[in-house]
Amino acid sequence: MSSLSKAVRLLSSSTSCCAVRCVCSRYYSKGRSWEHQNNKNRKRIRYLTGASFSSLAAYISYQKYANDGESENLQAHTANAKSFPVYSSQEIMKHTTKDNGIWVSYKDGVYDITEFVDSHPGGEKILLASGGPIDPFWNMYAVHKSEEVLEILEQYKIGILSPEDQKPIDLNDPFAKEPARLPVFRINSKKPFNAEPPLELLTDSYITPNDLFYVRNHLPVPDIDPETYRLKVDVGDTHLEFSLNDLKTKFKPVTITTTIQCAGNRREEMSEFKTVKGLSWGPCAIGTARWTGVRVRDILLHAGYDVEDKAIKHIHFNGNDEDVTNTSYGASIPKQKVMSPDGDVILAYKMNGVDIPRDHGYPVRAIVPGYVGARNV
Numbered sequence: 001m002s003s004l005s006k007a008v009r010l011l012s013s014s015t016s017c018c019a020v021r022c023v024c025s026r027y028y029s030k031g032r033s034w035e036h037q038n039n040k041n042r043k044r045i046r047y048l049t050g051a052s053f054s055s056l057a058a059y060i061s062y063q064k065y066a067n068d069g070e071s072e073n074l075q076a077h078t079a080n081a082k083s084f085p086v087y088s089s090q091e092i093m094k095h096t097t098k099d100n101g102i103w104v105s106y107k108d109g110v111y112d113i114t115e116f117v118d119s120h121p122g123g124e125k126i127l128l129a130s131g132g133p134i135d136p137f138w139n140m141y142a143v144h145k146s147e148e149v150l151e152i153l154e155q156y157k158i159g160i161l162s163p164e165d166q167k168p169i170d171l172n173d174p175f176a177k178e179p180a181r182l183p184v185f186r187i188n189s190k191k192p193f194n195a196e197p198p199l200e201l202l203t204d205s206y207i208t209p210n211d212l213f214y215v216r217n218h219l220p221v222p223d224i225d226p227e228t229y230r231l232k233v234d235v236g237d238t239h240l241e242f243s244l245n246d247l248k249t250k251f252k253p254v255t256i257t258t259t260i261q262c263a264g265n266r267r268e269e270m271s272e273f274k275t276v277k278g279l280s281w282g283p284c285a286i287g288t289a290r291w292t293g294v295r296v297r298d299i300l301l302h303a304g305y306d307v308e309d310k311a312i313k314h315i316h317f318n319g320n321d322e323d324v325t326n327t328s329y330g331a332s333i334p335k336q337k338v339m340s341p342d343g344d345v346i347l348a349y350k351m352n353g354v355d356i357p358r359d360h361g362y363p364v365r366a367i368v369p370g371y372v373g374a375r376n377v
Contacts, residue, residue: 084110088162089132093183096131103158104134110159128198132183174220179358182211188279192217193359196284207257208287210352215359216262216285216373218329219321226363231347235303242299244363247349251294251302256344258369260376261286291367293348296338307339315345317366317377331375333368344369 087103087110095103095112102114117127175191185195196202197212231242242250262285269283270276296315301307316332338345348367349356356362366377 084157084159086162087159088164092161093131096127096183102127102130104129104132105161106134106153108161108163109154109157110161111153111156112158113156116156128184128201130183177223178221181215181359184212185215186282186284188281192219193221194279196282199282199284202284202287206288207352208289210289210354210357210360213287213289213351213360214262214285217321217359219323221358222320222322223358224320224363229363231364233299233303235300235305238304240303244349247294247347247364251298253292254295254346255290255292256346256367256369257288257290258344258367259286259288260367260373262373285373290352291346291348292350292353293346293364293367295343296345296347296366297340297343299347300338305339319361319377329377331377333371333375337368337371 089105092103092105092110095101098114098117101112102117104111104113175193178193181193181195184198184201186198187193187195189195194216196214197208201212202208226244229244231244231247233240233242262281264278264281265285266281266283267276267278268280271280300315305312312335314332315335315338316330318330319328322328333345337343346367347364348361349364351357351360356365361377366375368375
């Protein structure tokens with residue numbers, strides 16, 4: 001998804017798009033052993049998983065991580081760091097099977113849950129969290145954030161998560177500042193990042209959680225400062241700029257629920273019959289979300305758009321993700337779609353009630369219901 005900071009232009013003739021931009025938009029220590037008494041094991045299962053964690057495959061939290069203001073009790077369990085080895089997230093990602101151990105992290109702790117997996121009421125769905133943080137899952141189910149559950153989790157602790165967590169950023173790599181993503185995604189392309197969630201998670205909820213919404217990028221994800229962000233609007237000889245705060249305060253906010261699908265969804269199946277160009281997407285390059293923002297129609301009328309001007313045919317959107325030639329991704333849609341009094345084309349700044357994630361167009365992206373994902377710049 002492209003951030004709309006470049007322009008919203010009106011074109012006097014039909015425009016074709018030269019690019020298709022789809023929207024989207026562990027841990028095993030060999031020398032370690034556990035003694036499991038039946039009663040203790042049942043207790044661990046009851047509290048560590050509970051009814052909600054056993055269905056962790058159903059949802060991923062709408063929040064990225066827990067609020068900084070969580071209780072001190074929850075932080076107390078990551079003390080005593082000096083008694084544990086330090087592991088990076090890269091090391092944790094290597095431990096996703098029973099053969100080499102199933103590791104997870106929670107806050108700044110690293111845990112080996114290998115021997116717990118077979119006892120998990122939800123079966124192997126718990127493996128969806130393997131090799132990465134369980135924080136997003138537990139954020140959805142706050143019942144886990146109790147003193148007793150955390151004490152049980154501590155029994156599986158094997159290390160501390162490295163403060164750096166990642167290798168040093170390569171300033172020459174245009175993809176060095178990519179946002180964090182969950183390890184459950186099926187990755188179709190790493191650079192630029194394009195991925196889709198597991199089918200069993202996608203179909204468990206009508207509204208797709210932000211963390212599970214498929215990701216479609218053509219270029220490195222922009223890292224934009226919301227304070228300096230400006231939306232540029234060109235209508236004929238009129239050139240206006242709006243800050244993010246302007247969009248939120250000068251125009252009536254609207255919320256729409258719409259499904260966005262990449263044009264390449266299920267391309268993998270097509271390739272079984274003949275060669276098809278493009279990324280080999282499975283069936284999950286699709287998602288439904290609630291988007292909040294302002295109608296493009298309202299913005300254009302504010303900028304002096306003449307609804308009687310017959311020469312104007314298309315509304316063109318340019319994103320803020322640029323290549324080495326400073327060319328950004330863009331797409332256009334017929335003016336009738338935008339300017340209808342019942343129009344539902346918006347510039348969104350919230351996704352499912354929170355700021356749009358970077359992978360999905362932060363801080364602003366176009367939402368064009370009923371059109372292929374590529375038009376949702």
